[in-house]
Amino acid sequence: MSTKSLGEFDLIERLFAPLAEGFAGALNLKDDAALVPVAPGCRLVVTTDALVSGVHFRESDPPDLVARKALRVNLSDLAAMGARPLGLLVAACFPKSATQDWFKSFARGLAQDKAEFGVPIIGGDTVSTPGPFTLTVTALGEVEENQALKRSAAKAGDVILVSGTIGDGALGLDALEGRLGHLFEDERKWLADRYLLPRPRLELGNAVAQSRKAHAGMDISDGLLADLAHICKASGLGADLRAADIPLSSPARAALKADSRLLGRILAGGDDYELLLTAPPSAVPALQECAQRCRQNLTAIGVMREGEGVAVQDSSGQALPVHDMGWRHF
């Protein structure tokens, strides 16, 4: 059954309106806009990301996973600022070929992550496109005034910290595309899952912001090197990274052991959605305790310094050649 028989309004009512349940200001998705209460003393935090089939996800990725990834990359931007999520808007441009089953899978993915993160879908738009499936998600959150983590606040001498492990997303894409044949199947699957379903570090980001112990923060989406370069540029500083200290998952470690050239992929590949923080050395123990309370790790991987650009040293202290290795959107 084609979607021609399923109008936008029926679709919204049947599949999307339940996603707004429990959020009065969504007005059952029946109005032109949603009403969002922001707590006194808080700033609204808002971010938007567009994902295009064939560019930001593979055409063969199932619609429920695409929906969940789109929500999660936006929630990760809230986490990067230390914000608590309030709601999500989903503007979806559906290809004409989309079937009812496809729509149901898409809505199921939204519902799963609404439940997993406790964040309602409070609005959006559904339109038809002659082009590829395109999904623009806007995430709204709130953070106490003056607690938001920003890119521009790093200081020389700050320790550079990352949450979780780096490179799994990029290696996961490699695994999905049939590379990394030297890994076990369960390792490839684990990595692929990290690519398909990022873990926004919402609890950790909010705890770090509330602790007021970190200077700068962002999430790693374009790749560790490119995103650290963003912090450098915004803060007017440079950074020294120690490649050997970058935390790796055991599948990533196995992949790197088999092919040392994958280090570039790990450093620059993107799709990590981990937090990248800078903090004075004295604050590191408190931040690491904060992470443990959130059942996360924060690993020190380098230092902010005067100057500009990101330099990377290998385990013997040799400089690794770093070009502009980050993901570029064009």
Added chain:
Amino acid sequence: MSTKSLGEFDLIERLFAPLAEGFAGALNLKDDAALVPVAPGCRLVVTTDALVSGVHFRESDPPDLVARKALRVNLSDLAAMGARPLGLLVAACFPKSATQDWFKSFARGLAQDKAEFGVPIIGGDTVSTPGPFTLTVTALGEVEENQALKRSAAKAGDVILVSGTIGDGALGLDALEGRLGHLFEDERKWLADRYLLPRPRLELGNAVAQSRKAHAGMDISDGLLADLAHICKASGLGADLRAADIPLSSPARAALKADSRLLGRILAGGDDYELLLTAPPSAVPALQECAQRCRQNLTAIGVMREGEGVAVQDSSGQALPVHDMGWRHF
């Protein structure tokens, strides 16, 4: 010069960052998200609309006008709720064929309307697409608690009011596509301009909300009939419209005089972006004064009643055949 040489970050810095000037919480568009202060006692109002080339605008429409239309249809959704705009997020999926001139035109359009409406662009995303140019705008506004205009609040006996004139947008598209040859060129141009550049009724919407005199409200984007049907459905009521009372511009009146079949187009064509309100009869004079203070008109065109559906009478009191004439998104 192709955009391949103009990375996303350069583009944002050179063309888009100036659009955020004057709004501290946009952080010069350098962070993952923007920080928005919402006034105490107000609710945030948020809406998002996606526009696709070839679907919501013509492929030949110049990028500056497309940018302005995308901003304006979202501002119109804020106006429909009675909200004052705070800021806009622009997520743009650019076709690979876009040139630097194209980008400059696009940014110029955003800048023009930033100036015209005093609303900064506080964030967004720019990505490449193999498909058509696709633009998703999110508009943020604020409205005093309990003052937002909603679709579901109409009461039986309410007078139905519209701002401005109806049908100009749809006839403007006709004019652009070479129809309406019986009109003078300046009439066709005037109508085309209404299609290309909607006028969001922000001042009027906010004044109506603050007056607390109206029951229900929305903007007319899908067409008068379809949008009135939305109010009917959301409020559990029906509506009687008097076709002869619907306010028409003089080019629309000339078009209708030459071809009476255009009435269906005027009633159902969409792209009006005027306000559609319902209010008790006793409140109509105060609302019309309120409109005059905003240099606008509000015209009474019918009555809400028990029952369901929208009925339309011609000037002799005969029922006009009304099918499901609104714009459907699929």
